[in-house]
Amino acid sequence: MNTTLPAPRGPQRDSAPPDRTAEDAASTDWALAARAGDRDAADAFVRALHRDVVRFVAHLAADPQAAEDLAQDTFLRALRTLHRFEGRSSARTWLLTIARRAVVDDFRRAAARPLLADTHDWGTTIERAQPTGLPGFEEGVALQELLAALPYDRRQAFVLTQLLGLSYAEAAQEADCPVGTVRSRVARARTAMTAQLERDEAEAVVRAA
Template structure:
């Protein structure tokens, strides 16, 4: 049975502060029309955007389009970015709005039939450091069972490595609320992992004598 390991609970797993500072510097340079800085900015944050929208979006087929929409919105708004927050937090806030707009648009039109091509989106959203694709899909399935707010808090802090303060800013809630959501999400995931490792024994069939 495949049992994915949970990410180690650090406030910053993926990008050290210096890397966030570099991304923010690239965004500020890109604002001035530096095409090389634009390329660095997009490449540095593309995977984080993909993973974030994949966990927010109910339609895996829309992940790439939502990521593209996020960057188009961001590049069109760079002239308003002043570096008051990290460029990554600023960009993920744009991604959140892009997903919300997409969900509102989808709600007013018929939903197309599901197609069996969810694997690429699941693979793109797979957390780094897991043994393989199957483990990533298994963790995605576990995450899908969490309430939306807890899943978002877990993805932002434990998988994308955002500080709790920045995750709180994105989620429009106090830092303590984010910490509580992450703690509850981890507890639920650990329970599900334990249950996956130790499934309940199947009930014994009734004996013929009792029939």
């Protein structure tokens, strides 16, 4: 299997696709065809799900700078283990499970690495590393900060359902937990994020007074 990943073609849409079921069916068919050795199908599989994987790992890892590397790692793992994919779940669900493992492994590697700097002001360090002057930059940073403050399980549930558009049942399958647990995690995530926004707005009013 060729492990050189194709670059995504064409503009990447920000809106959810109009027919998620049809898109999932197509990507699953491509994955099964790629499993049989069809390289064109492997290319189509990567391109179809590239945007969702990048968004997922960026928010789950709370590190948009590492998103492309983590996505690359995810697809390489997927292509290496494609022979085990049987289509029992959608290719998207299967791929996001691999992406989650890639993020967890990245967390573990980071925890094992020695610290290269001694600073308590990690917020400023991260802010300086972010790109500036881009459309929607402030909104993106705000969302990233809100998500980063959530526990891992709530962040995962929120990203899967609210940003990637998976149903609660699909998210439950990906997270390996009951549907009710996903609903609870999403509700708790929304509550925490809303409360933080309200606190931020109140502080802004005080500063402006």
